[in-house]
Amino acid sequence: MLVAGSQCCPPGLEERLGCGALRGEEDRGIAVPPQLGRGPSAFIPAEEILQEGIESSRRQLLIEAFVSAGRVDNITMVMGLHPQYLSSFWKTQYLLLRMDGPLPYHKRHYIAIMAAARHQCTYLVGLHMGEFLQAGGNPAWLQGLHCAPQKLRNLNEINKLLAHRPWLITKEHIEALLKTGEHSWSLAELVQALVLLTHYHSLASFVFGCGINPEAGQDGGHGCRPPSPHSDSSPTAEDSTGCSGGRDAVREVEALMERMQLLRDSQREEEGVTQEEMATRFEMEKTESLLVAPSDVTEHALQSGVLCFVEDPEFGYKDFTRRGEQAPPTFRAQDYTWEDHGFSLINRLYPDVGQLLDEKFQVVYNLTYNTIAMHCGVDTSMLRRAIWNYVHCVFGIRYDDYDYGEVNQLLERSLKVYIKTVACYPEKTTKRMYAQFWRHFKHSEKVHVNLLLLEARLQAALLYALRAVTRYMT
């Protein structure tokens, strides 16, 4: 006779609940600033995320996440709107942080801190400071980058570039890090560090882009500042949000649908466009992305708690097409693709992560529910591709086989502003920006945009970094 166990509630859940230190703190009632409201996100009403009858697959996922990490953080909650993606994301992050790899665990968290600090993302910095200590890291390091070992400090330069101007990374940077010496990196370590850095840069984008609230009980010793400094600056935005956005918003959706149809039809006829025209369109889009920079670029006070992990805080995103500066050549997507080159390289140096990243990119690129706002059964591939390619365009990556005129047609200006801001200087994202684009769309769709953004940004930075590594190796 055989005995089989029937599947039921994950065992040990209760115990873990009890022992979660953070839960305990929550009970003790750390003061949560009232304007942040409740729920995982400052932008999205809590009810949207914490629906009662969430489908079982998603709940299963959340339980899994909870069991493996001892908590379900707000990021997970928000990403949970897209369970298919969440599972892929989780696997990757789990591998990066908790599975065997060239780097010791505490250093991984420290690198995460460094990366998140570049975008002044207190949320992630706080989260990983805790994790860092739990992994047995030296508390002294948390006083600032100057207290960390030289080896980690050497990573600062590449961290800075990856976060703000990845196209500036050259093989010399890689060479400098790998140069044999006391504080040198091994290639495998460096690749893990690069993946970690890009992962956390883009995750910071997500945090700001979705207005993720600080964890309950997470104060990180920096006071309860909201993660995005501007989220409280626009109380009026509240009014213009909501589905009551009026007929304007509905009309916008209809217009978008029309344009998509138009593009689809015209694609078959449109042959008269010359190559020059195409090239110009890309350049146009690049230059235009200059103009969509957020207007309220007021220098806000840098937060000292995060600042200690940052050197050269003034360094930020600069449009590489800006006059005066020598513009590096446009990155041709076909010459160094993730599928062919990036994957092959990463799979060689840090095997498992290549597979997972590949899967994650594919999931996010193909993720669709065939809906647009209130319409169902819509082929959204064109829209998704426009967003993806626009993010890459912002980072200077050009696809030969894409007509950048489409971006102009499909992405309204407020969306472009949002994408550009979240991708390049996420710390400047405001609730107003979030509210202003796609006013009639569901929040889950906006989160979807954020996921595309996250992954496109990750891939762009990773491609630049890996290309430099390849050049170093040849």
Next chain:
Amino acid sequence: MGAAWLGAWPEEWAWPGEGAWLDTALSSLSVAPEGAGLSGSGRGVGRRGLRGSCSRRGCGTRGDGRLRGVNPWYQVSFGLSASHAVDANPEHPGAVPTPGPALAEGTRGGRWGLDAACGAASLRARSQRVDPAPRTAMEKMARVSTALGGNTLTGRTMFCHLDAPANAISVCRDAAQVVVAGRNIFKIYSIEEEQFVEKLNLRVGRKPSLNFSCADVVWHQMDENLLATAATNGVVVTWNLGKPSRNKQDQLFTEHKRTVNKVCFHPTEVYMLLSGSQDGYMKCFDLRKKDSVSTFSGQSESVRDVQFSIRDYFTFAATFENGNVQLWDIRRPDRYERMFTAHNGPVFCCDWHPEDRGWLATGGRDKMVKVWDMNTTRAKEIYCVQTIASVARVKWRPECKHHIATCSMMVDHNIYVWDVRRPFIPSAMFEEHKDVTTGIVWRHLHDPYFLLSGSKDSTLYQHIFKDASQPIDRANPEGLCYSLYGDLAFAAKESLISSDSNRKPYIGDRRHPIFFKRKLDPTEQFEYISSSSALSVFETDVESGSMDWFVHTAKQYALAGRPLAELCDHNAKVAKGLDRNQVAQTWTMLRIIYSSLGTVSSTNLNHSMGKGSTTLPLMNSFNLKDIPSGLGSESRLDRSKGESRTENILMDSSSTLINNEDNEETEGSDVPADYLLGDVEADEDDLYMMDHENPHAEEQEYSLPQEAFPLRHEIVDNPSALDHLQDKADSPHVSGNEAETVSLTPVESFSLISISHSLYENRLPSDFFNPIVRDTLLFYAEQGDVQTAVSVLIVLGDRIRKEIDEQTQEHWYTSYIDLLQRFQLWNISNEVIKLSTCRAINCLNQASTTLHINCSNCKRPMSNRGWICDRCRQCASMCAVCHHVVKGLFVWCQGCSHGGHLQHIMKWLETSSHCPAGCGHLCEYT
């Protein structure tokens, strides 16, 4: 290069299940540094050596080292050895490096390539063959010419600089011209005798157009004026060289929405062109028409390659990014003929065999080249070559049925020519390029000696086969491997084995007469004359090689659940029962050390002592102290000579002695067999060290030493022990058991001390002995007996855990668990996992704990809950007794598959022997 291949060396190295022994038994071996040094030098010096070795090819004295058809159990393949260090040193042909521990380590999973003895032997043999005269450049450039039915190809290895990186190349039918295409280049070169000459630049016009940015180019094999390119922006362009104007562009097809990855002309039909694109479509064009004739939808991700079958007029193959290969009939655009998954990840390329109509070679991102036989109804994988990087292109070599050229997408810049039957080592390689090779093409359809290649390093090369480097030169076709049961297989070139005069014939050497003569392939330029190998298998004595003791011990040991003293006693008894006296003593000692603190009475002690030392009178311990000292010095000397070799065989003192001797014999080494005593002596040193310490510490208070020593006169009473021992020392053929008895004696002295010590032990901190226990464990582990080490570790738990660093512990645990699993002792291995205190080990049985179950009604997997099927909305597992859903343990009869609650079924079967469901089956409950 050497380094890279070393890493990728064949899997067949391993005996089925040898790993654990090697891992544990050889853990002390200092091989890795040598291995590293070896691979390090491979690149720098290896090149020169290679040139030096080129000239030897004429003599044709290289062994091919092929081995096949071996009994799979004894399957051994060949790898690189340290001996290429000799090849790499043409300046000093006479110098034979000192035969150090020439071990090469396959980097995967710590597999062991070569044995020191083989290495040394081959060093000797090889050094004589090194040609002192380095080959001159002139010689190298010597012309090659081959007759091709009147059309003669001549040329040399040569290259030319292109202005920009190339993406693809293609040759004209007459083999006199080559076209190079890339993002910023599109030119035709003619291949002259001495050089490439630029004939035509097809990029005309001021403004750069994306239509010129080529991902692929193909030259028609029927019409030498016709070319087609695939552009990165999705345009397919045809070119007519016969046009009078400067612009040769002929047609423009802008039907694909995404980058076109590949274009292909029909081999016999002039106007038929096929394209495959990133958008997932393949299109067939008739060049006489403006639009495509038909569109094929792969219904999946991007198409990476399309190739018309050479023989089947209507068939073409397409490869996809998701790993699939599809076969299409050009007349049926609605559906593919067949599809199969060829690779994990994108399939970058494919190529039909020029002669064998059914063979298709594919190359993928998973670093594999696979050859498929398509003649059968299911595509059958007949060959598989594992390379070291993703495969970008594959091209069958003309006139050589089994040869195929490959180049890779990333990292690796070389071009390899493989014999698919021999997948572990490329038969030739071209190392000229400095960046990845993007295009390879054989210059002529019927000439196997000229290969053209374009690369990202902006060069175009013509490679002559004669100048290829042959990795086989640097490989040493010798292999050595252990089986789980201690058998040893050794394969080498036959000539090497027979020529070694130092070899003594050994009776135990049951050499299997499996030799191979390879038939000479007339099409091959290089003659493989000596190509036979010999495989020797040395079987260990059934008795000594038997691992029964391991299995028994594992089964009988008690590791937890009882007080320490009982556990130790029990385990000591187990060890004793298996004649492992030393281990038994260790357990007894441990009990005394850790559990006797104030609780164990002295009678108890005496009892256990008597148990442990029944074979020898107590007092032997003290005279023995003198005897082994002589042995000790000798064995130390031995160790300095042969440690690395002896230790890798030393798994357990009792089981491997004979095995070891076997090896010594075959190696012709003169290491005495009694080194074992030396090892024990090391242990003894520790014991005596303690011996000195303890009495000193207590001397003031207790006059114990005096109490213990006056018994010395009994030595005389028992002279037999002494004789006995000396006998052994002289005899080179000590049996394992005898040796063990000897080694035990010093332990006696220890237990004596312990006993006396028990009188004052209360004053000692409990961790006083920890360093010694730690050393003991280390000693056992070093000896290869992780079983003892791990068992003690578990039994003692926190008492000793902190003394040994986490990593070592983890290493022991993994080794032991691995061993247990090899012997299929699953339950025990699980118990060990559970009892371990290492985090890494503990979580071993927390991984993949999901149990997938299928619904008993619809046979589909059940998703979230175990008892209700989402599909058929029925409760799947009903109790046959109470007819309720079983939500916990479900017990069922394997005979009739009825079951239910454990309690209910048990109760039912107490009274009835028939199935409760009423099916009439006689259920059994055990």
